[in-house]
Amino acid sequence: KQEVTQIPAALSVPEGENLVLNCSFTDSAIYNLQWFRQDPGKGLTSLLLIQSSQREQTSGRLNASLDKSSGRSTLYIAASQPGDSATYLCAVKETSGSRLTFGEGTQLTVNP
Amino acid sequence: KAGVTQTPRYLIKTRGQQVTLSCSPISGHRSVSWYQQTPGQGLQFLFEYFSETQRNKGNFPGRFSGRQFSNSRSEMNVSTLELGDSALYLCASSLGPGHGYTFGSGTRLTVV
Numbered sequence: 001k002q003e004v005t006q007i008p009a010a011l012s013v014p015e016g017e018n019l020v021l022n023c024s025f026t027d028s029a030i031y032n033l034q035w036f037r038q039d040p041g042k043g044l045t046s047l048l049l050i051q052s053s054q055r056e057q058t059s060g061r062l063n064a065s066l067d068k069s070s071g072r073s074t075l076y077i078a079a080s081q082p083g084d085s086a087t088y089l090c091a092v093k094e095t096s097g098s099r100l101t102f103g104e105g106t107q108l109t110v111n112p
Numbered sequence: 113k114a115g116v117t118q119t120p121r122y123l124i125k126t127r128g129q130q131v132t133l134s135c136s137p138i139s140g141h142r143s144v145s146w147y148q149q150t151p152g153q154g155l156q157f158l159f160e161y162f163s164e165t166q167r168n169k170g171n172f173p174g175r176f177s178g179r180q181f182s183n184s185r186s187e188m189n190v191s192t193l194e195l196g197d198s199a200l201y202l203c204a205s206s207l208g209p210g211h212g213y214t215f216g217s218g219t220r221l222t223v224v
Contacts, residue, residue: 034212042217043118043202049212089155091213098168099145100204100213102155 002027002094006103013080014111021075021106023090028068031093034100035064035075037086044089048075052095080110114138116205116216124222130191133219137184137205143167144186145213146178149200158201161186162208193223 003026013019023033032051036044048057048064050073056065063076073090087107091100117136125131137144146158157170161180178188184205190197200220204213 031210032212036215041200041220043116044204044215046212046214051210091155098143098160098162098209099157099170100147100155101157104154 002092002101004090004092004101004103006088006090006106008106009104010107010109012109012111015080015082017080017110018076018078019080019108021077021088021090021108023073023075023103025071025073025092025101027094028071029095030068031095033064033066033073033090033092035062035073036089036091038089038105039086047088077108080108082110082112084108084110116203116214118201118203118216118219120219121217122220122222124224125193127193127195127223129193130189131193131221132187132189133201133203133221135186135188135203135205135216137186137203138214141205141207141214142184143206143208144180144184145204145206146186146188147202147204148172149202149218150198155202158188190221195223197221198223 007022035047050066061078087105089105091102143162145160160168164180175191180186200218202218204215206213
């Protein structure tokens with residue numbers, strides 16, 4: 001059974017810092033991995049999608065990497081801003097099925 | 113381009129009642145998935161529909177059911193509501209295998 005773990009569970013940083021969020025998964029037979037952000041009481045906003053054949057994806061200040069063989073992904077946020085404060089979730093889609101398996105998320109607070 | 117639309121946004125029901133939630137996917141998306149989000153269990157997969165067929169089902173009791181219509185709109189139904197069914201129910205749509213998921217804003221169900 002696929003298990004997804006995100007470290008740290010919570011992170012508080014001053015504005016302007018570069019930071020890294022970690023995601024690990026137990027079964028490397030994945031189709032792709034997707035990073036989302038969730039604001040309190042809201043739905044999920046897709047940030048980046050990495051296919052299993054890719055090593056990284058970039059969008060603005062965000063960069064996500066994927067090392068399928070070691071079961072790890074990282075989300076790098078450059079020059080963090082208070083508006084980045086949210087919960088960040090990673091989710092893997094396995095080759096054997098169509099469901100997403102989510103981690104518990106990292107709650108990020110960026111202080112002005 | 114309209115996103116994934118979920119209705120209603122909020123619901124309050126009494127134990128023992130049943131409830132129906134609706135999801136309209138992005139135009140052209142034929143895959144619709146449902147997830148339950150609670151503080152204790154995180155995001156858990158309920159089921160996925162593709163072209164009106166249920167392709168995958170999560171580990172939920174039979175009180176949880178769903179369907180998809182020919183226009184790809186989907187509904188999920190929960191019968192004999194229990195207090196533990198209180199959660200944020202999220203719907204996601206996708207173009208299909210290899211593509212990422214776009215989530216709606218969710219329906220907040222409170223069972224009293």
